[in-house]
Amino acid sequence: MRRVAGRVVSTVAATIMAMGVAAPAAATEDVRDVARPDTAASIGSGSDSSPRLLLAETAPLTRYWGSKKDHMSSVFHPGAGYAAEFVLGQIHTTWATGTHPLFQCVTGTDRFTSPQFNCEGKSNIGEIGYAYSAPPAAPNRAFYRCLVRSNGEHFDSVDPNCEGQRLEGLLGYLLL
Incomplete structure (x- = not known):
């Protein structure tokens, strides 16, 4: 308690x-x-x-880097071994018009973000929040799921070029 x-x-x-x-x-x-x-x-x-x-209507979606060489994005600190890299943007904590849910998924030690409840056949850890499907009227930015070419690790980025890695797709739009 x-x-x-x-x-x-x-x-x-x-x-x-x-x-x-x-x-x-x-x-x-x-x-x-x-x-x-x-x-x-x-x-x-x-x-x-x-x-x-x-509860807040939105929360900062932060990208974290873990000691096991894993990126993950979350609205809360994932615990020991992870350090915040930067805030991707603000994500809705409940459904809002024009949004879709995003889920935190895991395969092995790789945590990744997916818009699919079934996590593309991998394990669903839980719901992260709700991102816009199209750019909203409010200030926003797109964010993407990326893949590290050398080891297959997934990460989220606001860079459409995935920081020099492989683009897997648009995850949605976050508020600024």
């Missing part, structure tokens, strides 16, 4: 808050008032009285 603004939040709810993704109802039910641990606390606003976690 973790204390947040006078309340104790379960590990699941705290993780969801840190990841910036929509919280399932079961996770919000674990938010308890410290003074009355037998009751759920309502945090947030809404027309009903159900507990809510306030």
